[in-house]
Structures are given as C-alpha cells and as structure tokens.
Amino acid sequence: xxxxxxxxxxxxxxxxxxxxxxxxxxxxxxxxxxxxxxxxxxxxxxxxxxxxxxxxxxxxxxxxxxxxxxxxxxxxxxxxxxxxxxxxxxxxxxxxxxxxxxxxxxxxxxxxxxxxxxxxxxxxxxxxxxxxxxxxxxxxxxxxxxxxxxxxxxxxxxxxxxxxxxxxxxxxxxxxxxxxxxxxxxxxxxxxxxxxxxxxxxxxxxxxxxxxxxxxxxxxxxxxxxxxxxxxxxxxxxxxxxxxxxxxxxxxxxxxxxxxxxxxxxxxxxxxxxxxxxxxxxxxxxxxxxxxxxxxxxxxxxxxxxxxxxxxxxxxxxxxxxxxxxxxxxxxxxxxxxxxxxxxxxxxxxxxxxxxxxxxxxxxxxxxxxxxxxxxxxxxxxxxxxxxxxxxxxxxxxxxxxxxxxxxxxxxxxxxxxxxxxxxxxxxxxxxxxxxxxxxxxxxxxxxxxxxxxxxxxxxxxxxxxxxxxxxxxxxxxxxxxxxxxxxxxxxxxxxxxxxxxxxxxxxxxxxxxxxxxxxxxxxxxxxxxxxxxxxxxxxxxxxxxxxxxxxxxxxxxxxxxxxxxxxxxxxxxxxxxxxxxxxxxxxxxxxxxxxxxxxxxxxxxxxxxxxxxxxxxxxxxxxxxxxxxxxxxxxxxxxxxxxxxxxxxxxxxxxxxxxxxxxxxxxxxxxxxxxxxxxxxxxxxxxxxxxxxxxxxxxxxxxxxxxxxxxxxxxxxxxxxxxxxxxxxxxxxxxxxxxxxxxxxxxxxxxxxxxxxxxxxxxxxxxxxxxxxxxxxxxxxxxxxxxxxxxxxxxxxxxxxxxxxxxxxxxxxxxxxxxxxxxxxxxxxxxxxxxxxxxxxxxxxxxxxxxxxxxxxxxxxxxxxxxxxxxxxxxxxxxxxxxxxxxxxxxxxxxxxxxxxxxxxxxxxxxxxxxxxxxxxxxxxxxx
Numbered sequence: 001x002x003x004x005x006x007x008x009x010x011x012x013x014x015x016x017x018x019x020x021x022x023x024x025x026x027x028x029x030x031x032x033x034x035x036x037x038x039x040x041x042x043x044x045x046x047x048x049x050x051x052x053x054x055x056x057x058x059x060x061x062x063x064x065x066x067x068x069x070x071x072x073x074x075x076x077x078x079x080x081x082x083x084x085x086x087x088x089x090x091x092x093x094x095x096x097x098x099x100x101x102x103x104x105x106x107x108x109x110x111x112x113x114x115x116x117x118x119x120x121x122x123x124x125x126x127x128x129x130x131x132x133x134x135x136x137x138x139x140x141x142x143x144x145x146x147x148x149x150x151x152x153x154x155x156x157x158x159x160x161x162x163x164x165x166x167x168x169x170x171x172x173x174x175x176x177x178x179x180x181x182x183x184x185x186x187x188x189x190x191x192x193x194x195x196x197x198x199x200x201x202x203x204x205x206x207x208x209x210x211x212x213x214x215x216x217x218x219x220x221x222x223x224x225x226x227x228x229x230x231x232x233x234x235x236x237x238x239x240x241x242x243x244x245x246x247x248x249x250x251x252x253x254x255x256x257x258x259x260x261x262x263x264x265x266x267x268x269x270x271x272x273x274x275x276x277x278x279x280x281x282x283x284x285x286x287x288x289x290x291x292x293x294x295x296x297x298x299x300x301x302x303x304x305x306x307x308x309x310x311x312x313x314x315x316x317x318x319x320x321x322x323x324x325x326x327x328x329x330x331x332x333x334x335x336x337x338x339x340x341x342x343x344x345x346x347x348x349x350x351x352x353x354x355x356x357x358x359x360x361x362x363x364x365x366x367x368x369x370x371x372x373x374x375x376x377x378x379x380x381x382x383x384x385x386x387x388x389x390x391x392x393x394x395x396x397x398x399x400x401x402x403x404x405x406x407x408x409x410x411x412x413x414x415x416x417x418x419x420x421x422x423x424x425x426x427x428x429x430x431x432x433x434x435x436x437x438x439x440x441x442x443x444x445x446x447x448x449x450x451x452x453x454x455x456x457x458x459x460x461x462x463x464x465x466x467x468x469x470x471x472x473x474x475x476x477x478x479x480x481x482x483x484x485x486x487x488x489x490x491x492x493x494x495x496x497x498x499x500x501x502x503x504x505x506x507x508x509x510x511x512x513x514x515x516x517x518x519x520x521x522x523x524x525x526x527x528x529x530x531x532x533x534x535x536x537x538x539x540x541x542x543x544x545x546x547x548x549x550x551x552x553x554x555x556x557x558x559x560x561x562x563x564x565x566x567x568x569x570x571x572x573x574x575x576x577x578x579x580x581x582x583x584x585x586x587x588x589x590x591x592x593x594x595x596x597x598x599x600x601x602x603x604x605x606x607x608x609x610x611x612x613x614x615x616x617x618x619x620x621x622x623x624x625x626x627x628x629x630x631x632x633x634x635x636x637x638x639x640x641x642x643x644x645x646x647x648x649x650x651x652x653x654x655x656x657x658x659x660x661x662x663x664x665x666x667x668x669x670x671x672x673x674x675x676x677x678x679x680x681x682x683x684x685x686x687x688x689x690x691x692x693x694x695x696x697x698x699x700x701x702x703x704x705x706x707x708x709x710x711x712x713x714x715x716x717x718x719x720x721x722x723x724x725x726x727x728x729x730x731x732x733x734x735x736x737x738x739x740x741x742x743x744x745x746x747x748x749x750x751x752x753x754x755x756x757x758x759x760x761x762x763x764x765x766x767x768x769x770x771x772x773x774x775x776x777x778x779x780x781x782x783x784x785x786x787x788x789x790x791x792x793x794x795x796x797x798x799x800x801x802x803x804x805x806x807x808x809x810x811x812x813x814x815x816x817x818x819x820x821x822x823x824x825x826x827x828x829x830x831x832x833x834x835x836x837x838x839x840x841x842x843x844x845x846x847x848x849x850x851x852x853x854x855x856x857x858x859x860x861x862x863x864x865x866x867x868x869x870x871x872x873x874x875x876x877x878x879x880x881x882x883x884x885x886x887x888x889x890x891x892x893x894x895x896x897x898x899x900x901x902x903x904x905x906x907x908x909x910x911x912x913x914x915x916x917x918x919x920x921x922x923x924x925x926x927x928x929x
Contacts, residue, residue: 002237003245006260008206008253009079012292012302013310015189019202020079020250024086027247032087033239034080035255035369036072036096036106036230039282043402045080046284048088053398054081054662055287055305059481060101063279066485068105071478073287077312084252093243097251099228099234105274140641165220167213167254181303182362188359189311204770211257220254228273230256230268235317283403284480288424289392304393319361320346326385327371335376335381343374347656363390395424395476406492408484414494416442422476442470446525447498447794449571451487453480474646479752496839502530506537514547516554519575520561535574542578548593550582552608555582561582579619585630586612591635594642599684606688609646612707613653630659637668646671652696664704673713682713683725683732688923691732704747711748 005027009016024032040058054076061069074081087094155783173185188202189820195804219225232251238261241245249259289305302308305324314321323345327337349369353361361369367382368772375381415421418441431438458474490504491497510513515538522531545551558579596606616629636642636650646877651668654660660668671677672685690696700707717725733741 004033004240004257004259005200005248005734006207007079007083007203007248007250008210008256009250010184010188010253012073012075012078012305012309013184013189014077015185016079017077017082017312018315018566019188021086022080022199023203024083024248027246028090028249029246030245031093031094031095031239031243032083033095033097033236033247033249034083034253035098035251037070037098037101037282038082038096038235039101040072040096041282043282043284044094045088046399046402047103047921049399049401051397053397054078055289055292056284056396057283057287057478059285060105060280060282061106061482061485063281065278066482066488068278070101071285072106072286073292075287075289075292075309077308080250083248093882094236095239097232097239097249100233101282102277103275104279105280106278110232131297131734138773165213165217167220168211169747171209182358182364185362186360187307190358190362193454202779206253207256207260209251209304211260214254214257225255225258227271229255229524230271232259233261233263234265234268234272238718251891253924281405284398285477285478286396286398286422286476287400288396289394289476290424293391294305304363304390306389306394309392310389310753320350320368322366322389323349323370324390325373330374330381330387333381335374335382341374343736345369383829393423393425395422405485407497408481410493411448411484414440417443420444422455423474424476426473426475429474431470431472433468433470438470442524443526444494445472445496445522447527450498450521450525450527451483451484451490451494451501453487455480477510481729498525499530503533504678506530506534509537510539510540512550513553513557515541516557520557523561523575523836535578539578541892543584548588548589549605549608550587551582551589552612554584554891555579555617556611558582558617562618562620577622579615580625583612583616583619583625587625587632589637590632591642594636594646595639596641597643599643599645600647602684606645606649609649612817628655630657634659644684644689645688648672648685648690650688652689652699655699662703669706669709673709675716679717679721679725680728683728686710686729691735697733697736697744701740701743701747707744707747710711731874820828 005023007020007023009020020429037058037060041382044060053823054074056074058074059069059074060072062068074084086092086096087720090754160526166179168184172178172180175183177183232255234249236249251259256715269457289309292302292305295322299778309845310325320342321344326345327339327342330337345366346369349361352365352368353359356365358365367385371377371379371382372383376383399414420441423715429441431442433442437568448455455476456474459471459473486503487497490500502518502525505518506515515534519531519534522534542551542554549892558575562576562579590609594602597605613629616625619625633650633654637647637654639647651660651665655662655665669685669689672689673682675683682749690699690706700710705764714729736744765901
C-alpha cells in the first residue's frame, strides 16, 4: 500500500487492539507513530521492562506548578499499548506525535485559550476514536482529543462553533441501533479475526465512515483539535522523510481524515505559531481500571474496563470463562452457586444473543443471565459483580527506573520498609501504636494527610476508644502521584515536607480552629521541629480570640492531642497550659454567649457544649476546671433567656455526671413543661434533655417520673400548637433505637407503676391507664406462686423462736420472710417446738415457705430427721415430732428435696435436733442458695 498506514482506533478497545496487532504483523512498518505527548519518547523503552504492568499512564506536569498536569492512560487492551509493545519487541522505532505537553499544560483550562485543557469536556464515551486520551490532572490541564461519543446530539449541516457531535452515535443510528456502545461492540469489539488478508479492512471501513462524518460536521465542535492535528501532520511528514512512506500511525479514528488530508507545511505551522509553553516533567505512573471507567469522569472512559480486559486476555470461550469468574466471586461471598448455575447462565446468555440478533453474547446478555440464574433476580449481588469484575480494581505497576521526584522515591522506600503496599481496592487497616511497625505506619499516613496526599483516611474503630489503636481506610488513586509531586515543593522526604508545610501553615492560618487542628496534626504526625512554632501561633491566637464559639471548637482538638501525647511520648506540657486557659475562658463566657440564640444557632451551640464537656473530662489535672464547668452548666440550665435546647442539654449533662439529683431534674423538667411555657420552647427543652443519641430514651425507660411528665405535657399541648412541636418531637424520638421506642410505647400503654406503699395510684394524666386493680391482680397470684414455687405467704412464724429462729436464737434467720429463707446462720440454741409457719423461711410442722431452719443451721433451708439431699448427706433426727410440711424445702422425715443435711452441715438445707421439722416434702422449686 502507498502512503502511511493510518490505523484509526478507539480508546481502550480489545477489538481495536487485536486488529492493530494483526495489521502491524501484516504490514511490518519501519516505524510506529502514536498519538501521545512527544515528551514520552524518552520513556517509551520502559514499556518493555518486565516490571511494567498495565494499566499505567504517562504523567506530565508543569515543573513550577505540579498541580497543572495531565495523564495519558494505557491498559493492556489499549491499541496504543499493543503498538508500543509490538514496536519494542520488533526493534522498530516508536514515537509520540501529539501536541507536546509543554504547550497543552500552558493553556488556560477555562477554555479561553484556543487550545484548551484536557478533561474540560466532561465525561465522554470515547467511542470511535483513539490514542491514549489525556485525562485532566489536579489543575485540569493537558491536551484534549475530540472523542467520539462525547457530549451533544448529532446536528445536520456543517459544524459550527460550540456544536459537539457523537460520531459513534450517528453511525449507530444509521445502522438502526439505539445504543452506540452495543453497535460498536457488534461491529468491532466482538468481531473475530478473518486472517491476514483482512487485517486492514476494519481500519479502511472506519476511516471511510469518519471521513463522511468530518465532511458533514467539520471539526464537530472541537476547534482546539485543529491545532493538535496540525502538529500530528508535521510529525508524520518528518517521520516519512526519515523512515519512508511505510510508517504506521495509531491514532483516534476521528483524526484519520485530518491526517490523510493534504495541507501545506506553512498552513500547519501557522496554526502552531505563538503557542505558550511551560517547562514540564514526564514519567510513568500506575493506573487503575476504575480510573479508566467513564464514571470516574475520564473523557475517553469506557463502561466496562474489566469486561474489555477479559475479552482481550481470553479470546477462547470468553463467555464460559467469564461466568466462571462470576461464580467464583459469588461463592467467595457465600452465595450458593454451583457448576449447574454456570452452565445454565452460559446457555441463557447465548440464547439472549440469538434472540437479540447479536453475533456474540456481550456484557448486556451475560449480565442479564447472571441476574436471572445466579442472583435470583436481585441487583444486590449483581452490584458486587459490576464493581469487582465489570469495572475492577486492578492497579498497574511501574519499574523503579521510571523518573520520579525525590519525595516520591522516599515515599516508595517507606512503603516497602513498612510493608504498606498501595492498592486500588479500598481496604481497612487496624493499627496498634504500641508496636513499632504499626506506629511507623501511623506516622506515615498522618504525615501524608498533612501534605494533602489522601492515601488513607481515619475511620471509626471497632469498640475501642483507647488512643493506642487506630483504624484507617486505604485506597491508592492515580491522582495521588500528582499530589506527591505538588508536595515535593516542601521537601525531599516525607518528614521534611510535612514539617515545612506545618510551619508555613501556622503562620498563614486564618482562625484559631485552623491552628488547633494543625497542632493536633503535628502531634499525630510526630513533627517535633514544627510543634514549637505551631504552639506559639496557637498561644497567640488563643489570647486574642474572644469568641466563645471559636474557643469551644478549638478545645476538643487540644484535649485529644493531650491524650495522643501519652502514647506517642510527646511533651505536651505547653499544650496543656493553652487548653486549660481555653477551658477557663469558656466557663466564664458560655452563659452570656448562649443568650438570645435562634434555633439553628442553639443547635450548633449544643454540639459545641457536648464537645467541651467531653474535652474537660480529658484534660489532665481537670480537678479545678471541672467544678467551674459544672457551675457554668448550672447557670445555663437555670437561665430563662437561654434557648430551651441548651437548658435541657445542660440539665442532662449534670444529671449524667451525678451533679443533679433526680428530684431536681424532675423539678426542672416540670418547670420547662409547665403550661405557661410556649409549646415550641418546651419541645426544644425535651430535645436538649432526652434528644439525639445521648441515651435519653433509656433515661425515660428507667425513670418513669420523667416519662410521666413528658406524657402529661404532650397530652396537654393544644391542638393548634401540636403541629408546630411535632417536627421537634419527631426529630427527638426518631433517633432512639427501635427497642427503646418499643419499650417506651409499652410503658405509656401500661401506665405508671404502682406506688411503693402498695396503694393504687390515682388515675394519671390522659394517655395513661388507671391505677392498679387489686382484685384482678389477686386472680393471677396463684399462677405466679405456682411458677415461682411459692406455696404460702411471705410471713414467717414458729414456736417460741418463730419457726426458724427458736428460743434464744441469735442469728439473723429468726423470723426471716425472704423467698430464699435464711441469709445467715440460724444460731438457734433453744429447743422450741415446731409450729406451723406461714412464711417462706420457717421451720417446724407443715412449713409453707421454701426454707426451714433448726439448731445450728447455716444454710437457707433446714430439714428434720433423716433428710437427704442430692449429695447424700444425712443428719440426725430432730427433737420435734415430725409433721408433714407443705413447703418446697422443709425438713422432716426422709425429705427428698435436693438440699437436705444434718446438724453442723453447711449445705443449702439441713436438719437440726432443735427446731427441725418433720415429715416429707416432694419438691424444692424456688429455693436458692
């Protein structure tokens, strides 16, 4: 063929990648030109390194402003990556021919410059065009290719300013498809190889289609691409002079007509004249499949990088192998998936492809089959499949020989030393700071957070509030390489950079809260050189700031920092002095600061009060601060000009600390809920006292007086005011646990408990039931006694000594009425004749209680002659004539209960000579030791 071999491809398409490999094998070009930044020419040889594992990306950033950066991603199934690897394997020169990053990074990302930045066109499909599409970095700069499938609807007529078309959408619509992605898959991605003779046919067909589109729509609304295509044409001319006309060009299909167009050199150079330029640095960085997804905002992103990678890696029976992967994933999640499910899912996917007229079962068919066969029609497990397989968390690797800023190299060294490998998938990390390795990991993560390198974020721990434990959530994103490059301006090591940034931040902080947060970060990151500077700034700011809100926001962070000092062996004496001073000033200024606040300001102040209350308890040597803080809360709770939510919260904090008697709390609630108080203010007081997650629900469960006051107030709210207080009440009680709400409902339905004296209470306020119905209660007492094993009443009796306590008894068992009978030694020394006791702890004839005692008995039950227990113990016959006891554990002749013994025994039941009972008993229910 005459002229250069123009291979128009789509970004990250496995069909295009296989076609490129076949075309290069067939053509054997003397050189390969690829759409990409020419600054990458010096790094392209690293693609042959065995430690280079895609997905990876070329990263270019401005030297003076690393935040202005752009990425050119490559996946294993990217046509450009296949071309690079083919050229290196065959010893063929390979070069990038796109607009240099030095120009693209110098352009205004807002679009004011004729050649705008990468990634400012928003999410795009990237269908039908190719080249490793540059993705915007932190500042959103970089060259931008016009990709098919991005933005806008096709509009007839020549392209005009601002009009954007979707080339693949136009072609799919012409073919009768309503889904451009499905059309592209059917035509290109799922197309099987037809042999070497057909190697160039797909590229010729795509070039013809794109030529027709460019003739109709012009540049398609991408004016800036005229500059890029001019540079590509100049680079192609230079390569043809050097290597001949047989060079191969791998670029986006949208650009093929422009490269084939005949233009003069002067015209192309005129387009490039006057472009701004910056100094840049370029390197390889790892990339992820997730960042290849269009859902991440990548302009040339694809829906399913994991699926495309599977199609490229497994050309043989891809559907069967895909279903096997899905089954393995679901089985790891304890889903019941068998080989029969796999077989049936494959059959269903292939059947759906035939029904839908597709040449191959695509992702849509396999997803529908997985949902129906393996997920029982549920999308919940299917979301897991989409996240783990369809998109995936594959993270590439680059060799150590790749250029990197010194800070990046120090970070990589520490990652290896601490065995903290970057991973694309989010994972949890539990650290015990008492261990050297975990302490080192914690310091590294905290220092990186201070440098705005968000590799890890602190998370809530599992049940431990100690300062020696930390929980992190880790996920490495490719953009973090840009953050590391930006942080390189502060130093060449992580420690030096964090120290320099903290020192600079102390001088530029705009508020007390910022300095306090910085001090906490310095302690967590162990920056001893920066801490004195930060502490000096903190002391100055704290002395000048008079806003109680600012002071209250700063104190909790200081209190936490003081706790961290213990486990990290940091001197926090100066920090403690500042914290104590802040606490004193808050105690003085809090009541006036809480006066006259509206509802929103009061809610914010309530959170601050909670934070200060916790912080005061954490301050070392708080014996002097705590009383003053409690005095401030008392003044707050009693001040009528303070918003109800704050007065209620202050009362609750005092009650929890044991500084407010329950009667006083009930009095305050009664005053707050009195008829003279507007319903809205009363509801606000309730919200402050028992609202939120402060355990107020349990307080009402266990203190029915308070619950009664709330219920009485609620039932007395006038109808016209009820709708006003309802949102407050709903917000208050909806925060309770379901079990707490259910218990409160049951208590309200039951009504107030009986009074201690036994007399039924008077009928309560509306909403409560009447008092105790004694006659109805009597009806259930026999059943209750039967369940508890109590056959008689609770009073104890006996002869001269009252049953268990005979004449001369000195022990505490005499006349006991408790259900277990005796709680100490009987101490009986007399020879009292047994009588008929009626209490549960009596000995003698026909006792009805669960325990009878005699002389010398020390257990709760004493029996009579030849009493036997489960341990086989026996005792001598008592002096009293045996009678027939009816209690569950009475002494007598041959008792069969499980606890019987003789004089001097220490078991649960004994028989004694003086004071023992007789007869036989048949049960021992309800007797406890």
